[in-house]
Amino acid sequence: xxxxxxxxxxxxxxxxxxxxxxxxxxxxxxxxxxxxxxxxxxxxxxxxxxxxxxxxxxxxxxxxxxxxxxxxxxxxxxxxxxxxxxxxxxxxxxxxxxxxxxxxxxxxxxxxxxxxxxxxxxxxxxxxxxxxxxxxxxxxxxxxxxxxxxxxxxxxxxxxxxxxxxxxxxxxxxxxxxxxxxxxxxxxx
Numbered sequence: 001x002x003x004x005x006x007x008x009x010x011x012x013x014x015x016x017x018x019x020x021x022x023x024x025x026x027x028x029x030x031x032x033x034x035x036x037x038x039x040x041x042x043x044x045x046x047x048x049x050x051x052x053x054x055x056x057x058x059x060x061x062x063x064x065x066x067x068x069x070x071x072x073x074x075x076x077x078x079x080x081x082x083x084x085x086x087x088x089x090x091x092x093x094x095x096x097x098x099x100x101x102x103x104x105x106x107x108x109x110x111x112x113x114x115x116x117x118x119x120x121x122x123x124x125x126x127x128x129x130x131x132x133x134x135x136x137x138x139x140x141x142x143x144x145x146x147x148x149x150x151x152x153x154x155x156x157x158x159x160x161x162x163x164x165x166x167x168x169x170x171x172x173x174x175x176x177x178x179x180x181x182x183x184x185x186x187x188x189x
Contacts, residue, residue, distance in 0.1 A: 065129040067122055069188055072136070075115045082108040086147070098159045105151035112144040128187050135184030142177025146170045 086108055089101030116137050124130045150170040153162045 064123055064125045065132075065188060068119065068124055068129060068133060068136075071115070071118055071122060072185070072188075075111065075118075078111050079108075079115070082111055093154070096159055098154060101154055102151055105147050105154070109144050109147050109151065112140050112147070116140040116144070132184040132187035135180050135187065137184075139177045139179070139181030139184060142173055142180060144177075146173035146177060149173070 082104065085104035086101070089097070089104040093101045119133060119137055119140075122133070124133050147170075149166070150162075153166045153170070
């Protein structure tokens with residue numbers, strides 16, 4: 001019933017092969033319409049060209065957005081490690097351990113600036129990618145500024161308590177930065 005060639009085409013599991021196999025199974029009279037051949041050919045060529053343009057544009061935008069994701073994924077373990085060091089430094093600070101906190105804040109601020117700089121040199125071609133990049137860069141800047149201010153306040157206190165207003169200002173800036181960062185990351189999903 002089915003020629004051997006058609007079985008081979010049908011056995012391929014890609015979507016394109018299924019479409020080609022379906023076209024091979026339909027009769028010639030089913031495929032033809034009353035539309036002249038020149039119009040059918042030009043409409044097919046136009047459809048192929050349009051799909052190539054659309055697929056090409058999406059591919060390029062996706063590639064640029066993937067570059068942003070790749071950069072973020074490269075820096076993610078470093079930033080998580082820095083965040084844990086800052087958390088441990090904050091735990092040790094009331095016990096008089098100032099240097100681990102200052103060192104952790106220095107390292108965290110440096111890594112945030114490096115990531116911000118690296119993202120600033122990359123280009124997103126989709127509007128969603130550009131908005132995400134802008135939000136992420138703004139969020140990273142706010143977080144780095146908050147940590148930098150906290151570091152300066154801790155150093156100025158010389159192991160003593162930091163003024164509550166300065167800590168609250170740093171926390172407020174940090175929260176604002178984290179909300180911008182999360183908004184940008186959600187756009188890149």
